[in-house]
Amino acid sequence: MPRRLVPHAVAALVTAVVLAPLALPGYVLRYDMVFVPRQPLNWEMIAPADALPRAVPLDAVVSAANLLVPGWLLQRVALVAVVYLAALGAARLLPTARTMPRVVAALAYAWTPYLAERLLLGQWALLLAYAALPWLVSAARDLRAGRPGALARLVLAAAPAALTPTGGLIALLTVAVLLPLRSRVTALAVAAVAALNAPWLLAALASAAGGSSDPEGVAMFAARAENWAGSWLALAGTGGIWNAQTVPASRSSVLVPVVTVLLLAVAVPGLRELRRRWPGGADRLFVLAAGGFVLAAAGATGPTVAALEWLVVHVPGAGLLRDGQKFLIPYALVVALGFALGAELLADRLARRFEPAAGRVLLAGAMLLPVVVMPDLAFGGAGALRPVRYPADWDAVAARVAAVPGEVLSLPFEGYQRYDWTRGVVVRDPAPRYLDAPVLMNDALRVGTVTVDGESPRATAAQALLAEGRPAAELGVRWVLVRKGAVAGPPAGVLTGLRLVHDGPYLQLWENPAAPQTTRTAAAGRRIPALAAHLLAGSFVVCAGLAVLRLRRRSWYGPRTHESGEEKTWPSWPPS
């Protein structure tokens, strides 16, 4: 096999091993990961009227893609892209001409606790930012070096990251930190990535949800310990997600902290080598990684907890910082690159001292280490990503609602629930994505026995009304959807005045004959700017794609930096 194809083959193999269960038919529904057969494109996807735009522009992009591709296929394309591009991106970014260290980097970045834990929490769009980061760094490096097409490639790499506010923010910071200050090119690049962030920023302005969040979320979503070594070492190993339900079981092994220390010990000389090979650029990447680590650790201990609590209450949008572990993405990339280069240095030393085979054995061990320490990422997190089928009730209810559009109240009034048909897996309410209508759902989040309040004033009002047992019809909704799951259904008084129009084994749909004819959406003066921002971001991506195509590069993602057998061709970063 040609050497340049080896990283592709490794990326494909890792993807196949991690996502093997997706060969089965159906949808993987898990926590935040909700794909539906055909997601409608409506104003709620572009500018949510009452909720914070946590899935903007993600929902609009998925809805638009759903016009061409069915949901089950779209889900597979997205998840394959996450794992494949993460592995390949890290392999290509490593400043070396040798193949085995590239493979070490691929596995060290694509087989991480971060990827496993966020995948098991269903945050696939955040993982697109994870997969995009090596490509974004590569494009920023080329932009500094003045290579043709680098700006267009930077926009294309930032685009998948900017599908969520967190990813977009990480992409924007990456570009701002890696590119030199006071440069016209930097201004252009920052402006382009800011434009990619415009949809969620303008949607936030269009929403009736307040910008402040419940400070209780800081403690609930803070990084947590996964074994005896505490939360800081869990973060150092790129783990430490807040949710114990989405942690691979192997993370509790007593040896995990030891392996983390070993990995970091190998990475430290590798990072020194990275500075030597990328003068200026590596330092900037380290700053980015350190900033991400500080954010990740801020909610866990110390005086920063109080500061974060103050921020999320008083600074609009600061709620993004509550789940700080998600900002570990640049740190994970730096550790992967350092580990691969450190292993390469060690292998060189062994090869020089003894024979080349000794170095190759060590590199093979470094390749396998991430897999061996967390074997249960294989096969969809040891079976956690098994696809399921939606009950036929969902199509029947969607058709009813589409025939007479109007706001839907989704009961039980819980945003997340486990169902028999998901094999007991907790999943976000599919109604907002399955039904072509605004859905009033609870945006408060239960973490154990603690409830972290949501931001939607309308959801808060609905919660108060339902808690008093008053009729749901008083909310003025057209439809009430009752999802039969592990949570008990609503008391009879809540359904007073409603007419049952669908009664299936999994769903009931009740109609409110007295509902007003108007559909609740954000005011036109607010949603039009959000739509314009979507179109602007989309036009940037289309123009960048066309520019890359016009340049007729050998590959869309970046120029080849070396030929087979060529030893020292990786370009240095221009001095800062």
Next chain:
Amino acid sequence: MAKLATFVVAAVAGGVLGIVGILATVGAVSPSADHVASIETSDTEPAAYGTR
């Protein structure tokens, strides 16, 4: 001498990977209830987004 060194490197690397792998697999198969709850039914709250 060189061959012996390669054998030693392979033995050490294999030993470390083996021990780590066995312990990780044992942990994955029988997780500690204190730390890990990736089995959904261990959470008694049916509408929880997660537990710490």
